[in-house]
Amino acid sequence: MHSFKSYLLWRLPNNVLSSITRTCKRFYNATAHLYFAHQSLDNMSQRIQEEFRYTCLQDVFNMIRYVALEPNIVNATVVHALTLKAGCFADLRAATSLLSVYSRTGYFGSSMALFDEVHDKDTIFWNAIMSAYIENRCFEVALDLFVKMIGEGIEFDPTTLVIVISALSNGRSLVYGKLIHGLSVKAGMISYTFLSNAVIDMYAKCGDLSSSEFFFAEMEHKDIVSWNSIISGYLYNNRYEKSLWYLKEMNCSEIQGDGVTISCAIAACTCLQEFGAGSAVHGWGIKLGCVKSHHIAVANSLISFYSQLQDVNAAECIFEEMMVKNVISWNAMIRGFALNGGVQEAFNLLHDMQFVRSVEPDITTIVTILPICSELMLLREGKSVHGFIIRRVMGSELSVVNCLMDMYFKCSNVEKSEYLFWTMPTKDLVTYNTMISGYAQNGQAWEAQNLFKKLLSWCSASTLPTLLAILPSCDSPQSLEFGRSIHGWHQKLGFLNNILASNSLIYMYICCGDLLSASTLLCRISVRADVTSWNVVITGCTQNGHFWEALEFFNCMRQKSLVGYDSITLVSVVSACGNLDLALQGKLIHGLALKTPAGIDIHLQNSLLTMYGRFGDTESARWIFYHSHNHNLCSWNCLISAFTQNEDAKKALELFRVLDFEPNDITISTILSACTQLGILRYGKQIHGHIYRFGFNKNPFISAALLNMYSNCGRLDVALRVFNSSPGKSVSAWNSLISAYGFHNNTQQAIETFQEMINSGISPTNITFVNLLSVCSHSGLVDEGCWYYNNMFSTFGVHPTTEHHVCMVDILGRSGRLHEAYDLIKKLEVQPDPGIWGAFLSACNYHGDLDMGRAVADILFSLEPENVSYYVALCNMYVAAGRWEEAVNLRTIIQEKQLKKPAGYSLTDVGLISVNR
Structure with a gap:
């Protein structure tokens, strides 16, 4: 008894303990009295006996009521035992209350057992068990119980019908809902307002808004619940405007709103993105006294409203003022920070949440914080959340594991996602879609397609997300046939009218190089095509190098469709013009953008900066930059890059000196290129200091750029130290070191570095062989150069490109093997680039082969008639051969065409620039 009492003292609150203590005392006093006075109770008057039983029953009800406030299976069983000992279980009121308590604790089996133990069941007891089934989402069983209740002759009451209608609402059973509605009318109970409110809610939940609205209009007596039912019904069916309309109608009536009304109105304003209306509703809620500490639901709605409308400070203010917060409050605020870029604040709030005794993070908290780690590729933080999930034993929840898999995929940790997938005890369609999409996004097309085939064998009724997950795996001409089969599968499942699916298929065909199929599909959906489709x-054409086609589609969009372009359209078109070097068309697009609101879009302005940089028009780029009032770091990077690309390194450094943002890796790489152009070491050293200051010294691309800078500034020893101190030697660093050795005429070290690179497991790239062939060309290593050229694909899997062909022609040309160089050009599978013929022309000039040089020059004149260097090379060959007449004629042509060769120049460091920031 002592241990039992200690247990009660530990588990139950004081007010419950006092009630239990009183009942126990009475129980033991009565037992002692029976022991010492045998039949003394029988000798009591009937009035005293009834008073004793009534007092015990009241204490039992008090205990059950207290336990019901915070249901707990241990407390429920203790009270159940005391009820039996007190002899109060025969009272249906006590049995009904115990049944409800067991249901709320989650031990529904005890509720069913209790129901079976009672023989004389009344209507209230049946109502309690049906409510318990609904609480545990057993809606069909609740309906079966109602049928059984009617079959046993038990009369139902309005509360019974409300419970049944609730089950039908949750089960979305409109047909049976109408039957119960008819039964309510037939039984004469429809006049009860709370039953009418349930009917309104049932029709709305089942999607029959017309019946819900009609029945609401026919009600004679409407209360606040009636109005809330119709307002929430339209909100539930995404009819936000009509929901707010009913709110206005309610304000015109005599009914005053409450917390539920305000919550629904705020939710509608959130979905409509109506900041003004939401603020007005907020003020109305303050006037009604609904925005107080005890109205948690209203405060939660306001947090979500202000967060989604990008006023996170207002959301945080409401959150801080809440005296009582539940887990929904914390989750809403975490999501609010995440939506508004407050990543650190979201994680800080999650940390603080763990120290609040009344609230514990739940599944919603996890699936809110994990997408932040996914989108920002925060692998370390994601692993911490994973550890938290394991500690809180949430790893069995499918939604949590699916979010974890997505996070690891977004952070390029494919192995961890695979481990989670294969160790999951149960998988759903979302799990498979996450895996397929993750494989596709990480370049593992074969794995994605293989898993997709396995999914079809397991579940043929796949959904649209499955289609959207598998299509990114078809991103090359080799995947075209598989993509076409996906298109057929998409038609078979009936997604023909889904614009999102059609857009994804169009993009797939473009990535696979089948522009005809993409164009045909676009024509088929032309009636439904929106701006996203175009x-x-x-x-897609711009990203995959089909720049002319992108411009043609843009012209078609403007001429043949009724869809207007937006900033995304113009960004792609501007990029196409820049890649094609179409200065006039680019300026026309710029003018077109200025006539529309898209002209102020920062992404479009940055694209224009990049385009003018490619045109060499740095003045136009500068004009755009300084006439724009909205800059981000990308804007500064674009203008610095424009100056650097056009060999105006001094202006690039000056711009970097007044940079308004903290530089990123792109900024540093670009400015290092500017320092390399100037060849002035002290500027490079200052940038090197910035690299350590901002923590970029571990970035492999920064290390490679730094290595190039020191090499070009004549400090090969420092470049070698930078390479050796790099924590992770990337292929870029190896390429830069090979180029540095070649630049300093250390041929043997360059070749040995290449061999070390292969031995370390790094696969060479196109740039690797460009550097190697350049080294061989300048060092006269013809045989070595031929070996690298002939084996780069067969041995290392690198396809020769124009740069490699140019280097090979230069190697053969410098060594006097002009005929071999000419044969190499003629055997190329692709049309020779002017750069290849230009290298061959230089070789002809170097060795004085006038006949072959003149033939090559004629080819170059037709390919690039405005390039003066070809005319000068041929003219020098005429002069060297004593062909003065032809040389004079060629000079005359140069003058008539007004061709000028850029003048050479040298740089002098006069110390006018300082890059200290």
């Missing part, structure tokens, strides 16, 4: 085509 953007998919234009952007």
